[in-house]
Amino acid sequence: VNMSIAILPMSQEFNWNSATVGLIQSSFFWGYLLTQIVGGIWADKVGGKLVLGFGVIWWSIATVLTPVAAKLGLPYLLVMRAFMGIGEGVAMPAMNNILSKWIPVSERSRSLALVYSGMYLGSVTGLAFSPFLIHKFGWPSVFYSFGSLGS
Secondary structure (H helix, E strand, O other), X not given: OHHHHHHHHHHHHHOOOHHHHHHHHHHHHHHHHHXXXXXXXXXXXXXXXHHXXXXXXXXXXXXXXXHHHHHHOHHHHHHHHHHHHHHHHOHHHHHHHHHHHHOOHHHHHHXXXXXXXXXXXXXXXXXXXXXXXXXXXXXXXXXHHHHHHHO
8 A cells, every 4th residue: 555655756756667666566466475375374373363463563564664675776675565565465364364263154254344344444544644644744654654553
């Protein structure tokens, strides 16, 4: 969410072309893709709560460090975005693991719908709030504020 709004002022500041912007946007998914299956296996072995906690802390740290990485250069930013994807990639498998243990079978569809709705509500809220932060405090503020929410 944060990068989709912040990429506009960032691309102006760092003089990125559209190919570079696309590369940056996709780099999150490099890590995300790698940890989907691994996250499920890990959640089955050690429990979803632990894996979800790890993921939240990991992606929060990566989010807070994103402005630093961007200022160091494109390779650092790409790695940091992939790291963020690693942390976020374990979230869905971990949440499904938790819900499968805590929620009765007859209530799982409704509970999953609520969880996913909450995720999208967070995205909508973040997308609405990010332009205000950027306008008032600059693009790094989006990463600092959203990253601090998970810490």
